[in-house]
Amino acid sequence: MEGTREGMNLALPSPRCDSEGNYLATQCHNSDCWCVDNFGTEIPKTRGKHNSSKDCSELRETMDCLDLTCRMGCEYGFVLSEETGCPLCQCRDPCSSVLCQEDEQCQLVEVSCKDHYCPPVPACLPKKVGQCPYLVPATSTSCDFECNSDMACNGTMRCCSNGCGTQCVEPLLMTACQHQNALAQHQAHESGIPAGKVFIPSCKDDGGYESKQCNPGTKECWCVDFRGFEISKSRTTDETLSCESPVKSDCPLFHCTNDCEHGFEIDHNGCRTCTCIDPCSKISCRGEGEICRLVSVECVSSPCPAIPMCLPKKENPCQNGEPMKLGNSEEIVMCGPDYESCPSSHKCQLSPVGEYAVCCPKPRDVCFEPLDKGKCAESDFTRNLTRYFFNSRTNKCELFTYSGCNGNHNNFHSEEMCNLVCPGSTRRYLKYVHN
Numbered sequence: 001m002e003g004t005r006e007g008m009n010l011a012l013p014s015p016r017c018d019s020e021g022n023y024l025a026t027q028c029h030n031s032d033c034w035c036v037d038n039f040g041t042e043i044p045k046t047r048g049k050h051n052s053s054k055d056c057s058e059l060r061e062t063m064d065c066l067d068l069t070c071r072m073g074c075e076y077g078f079v080l081s082e083e084t085g086c087p088l089c090q091c092r093d094p095c096s097s098v099l100c101q102e103d104e105q106c107q108l109v110e111v112s113c114k115d116h117y118c119p120p121v122p123a124c125l126p127k128k129v130g131q132c133p134y135l136v137p138a139t140s141t142s143c144d145f146e147c148n149s150d151m152a153c154n155g156t157m158r159c160c161s162n163g164c165g166t167q168c169v170e171p172l173l174m175t176a177c178q179h180q181n182a183l184a185q186h187q188a189h190e191s192g193i194p195a196g197k198v199f200i201p202s203c204k205d206d207g208g209y210e211s212k213q214c215n216p217g218t219k220e221c222w223c224v225d226f227r228g229f230e231i232s233k234s235r236t237t238d239e240t241l242s243c244e245s246p247v248k249s250d251c252p253l254f255h256c257t258n259d260c261e262h263g264f265e266i267d268h269n270g271c272r273t274c275t276c277i278d279p280c281s282k283i284s285c286r287g288e289g290e291i292c293r294l295v296s297v298e299c300v301s302s303p304c305p306a307i308p309m310c311l312p313k314k315e316n317p318c319q320n321g322e323p324m325k326l327g328n329s330e331e332i333v334m335c336g337p338d339y340e341s342c343p344s345s346h347k348c349q350l351s352p353v354g355e356y357a358v359c360c361p362k363p364r365d366v367c368f369e370p371l372d373k374g375k376c377a378e379s380d381f382t383r384n385l386t387r388y389f390f391n392s393r394t395n396k397c398e399l400f401t402y403s404g405c406n407g408n409h410n411n412f413h414s415e416e417m418c419n420l421v422c423p424g425s426t427r428r429y430l431k432y433v434h435n
Contacts, residue, residue, distance in 0.1 A: 011098040011106050011122040015040055025056035035059050039077025041092055043085050075119035089326070091339060100124035107151045125151065130171025131179075131298040132160035134309070134352045135186045143347065144405060148337035161350040166337055173300050175207030177228060183307055191286070201228065207300070211243035223247055227303055229263040232272045261305040285310035289319065295353045309353075317349055318360035335359050344387075344413040345420050366409035367422035368392050371400060374407030388412045390422035397422065 013029040015036075023040040026033055034047040035056035043059065065086035070078060076094045078087035095106035105127045108120035128150045145166045147159035153168035160169050174182070184200040199215035209228040214221040223234035223243035233249040234241070251271035256264065260276035267273050280292035291313055294306035316322055324333045324346055335341065335348035335357050342348050342359035349360040367390040376382045383404035388397045390410055397418035402411060412418035 011095065011100060011124045024053065025060055026053045037077060037080070039074075039092070041077040041080055042097075044080055044082045045085070088331070090331070090334070093338065094122040098122055098124070103127055105150075107149050109151070128153075128156060128158050128171070129298070129300070130156070130158060130173050132158055132352065133169060133172060134295065134297070135182065136161070136163050136352045143409070145337035161352045161354070163352060164348055164350055166350070171298075175203070175301055176299050176304050177201055177203040177209045178207050179297055179299065179307055180228070183309070187283070187310075212241060214239075227263070230266055230272070232266070233270045235266070235270055261303065279308040283308050283310065287312075289313055289316070311351070311353070311355070312349075314355055317351065317356050317358060320363040321361035323349075324359035324361075333359050344411065344417045347409055362409055362421050364422065366390075369408040369410035371410070372407045373401060374403040374405045376403050376405035388415050388418040390418055 016024040016027055018024055023036055023038065025035055027036050027040070027042075028034075032048060035043045037043060037060065043056075043063075046056070046059070063085060065084065070087060070089035074091035076092045079090045079092050080086065081088055094108070098106040100106050101124065103126060104124040106122050107125045109123045109125070110120045111118065143162075143164040147153055147166050147168050150158045153159050156170065157168040158171045159166050160171075172179075180201045181203055184198065185195055188195045188198050188200070197217045199213075199217065202210040202213055204210055208226065209224050211223055212221060213224050213228075213230075219237055219239075220235055221239060221241045222236070223231040223241070225231060231243075231247050231249075232251045234243070234247045249271070251269070254274070256274035258274060258276065262277045262279050264272045265275040265277055280294065283292045285292055287310070289312055290310045292308050293311050295309050295311070296306045297304065311317075312319075324342065325331060326333055333340075333342070336350060339357070345362060346359040347362050347366075348357065350357050371389050371391070383402075385402045385404055387400055387402040389400055389412070390396070391398045397412070397415050399415075410422075412421070
């Protein structure tokens, strides 16, 4: 196939097409057959029913809702309801039904078609190594979607979220100890506690755990194994503790059948138990809308346990209000490089660890952000768009020309949207927030 990449395997079986290049109503792979709509999307509850071309063609004709027009362009068609088989006006992700090998990931790859443009095809490609940065600031200087997948980034760079947009960045190449060290330092900084007063894991030059760990806050030291698990009877206030030789222990010998990725609890006698440590039990999140969750990360070596992080609640990650929903339904509107952009009254809230991508109402704080026309990396990308911003000095929404790149959140598609978020009648409130 023209335009394919080295090392790629098509993630889905090749579709069956008619002489004009349209999808046949019946698609088969090996002995399994199913019906599809005009976009090639599988119609729910049709797989494995020995469908003939006639059956699927008749089904297409009887399902009037397949011709439903959604006010959005989706190259791969729409997600179909499992109950009715009708479009949900949500773009279908062709990678959602793909299972690649463990060391591969599904990516959309540009290909060349004979006569007309055709959308990229899903393919299984080798994963890029490394972890996207996850300790990102609450506010970002750029909310542009500079990439939509790792394959859009040069070399070893990955496509990562910065909280409201995506950027190509060099990934973190760290061990479990280094991840935990960075997280502990970040949490100490966020809580205002000096790093010399809390426990921060000590790592060797090669990224492994130092055999001796100390907590300057409690003035205690202890020995750990290669996984960072505390060794029984090793905890002491003696700073001269040496972990080079085996620690003498009179603890009972027993075998734990459970596998605890964060280690085992130590009892009051200093002996290891078979109870798993819950790392979130030792973390107090500051914000009311935050909760501690274990987040899987990528390490350069094993083991690689999930790390505990204070994150916005999945059901509502918005700092202000609730996620935008589709019409009067309960379906949350998705945003990001592969979805429609949020209306200018909202901003896209992207999880740095890939948990959510929703449109959140802009807080009134954005009304105090200065006028920023934005600057494009290349002059060819400049689009000179008509936008509105709230001028806190005149206390009203005013017209400006936006370049189409970067800028800030004080940027609205219409005067109506601007007044909705930054009503002039709330001058006192805005001054209070500003001060």
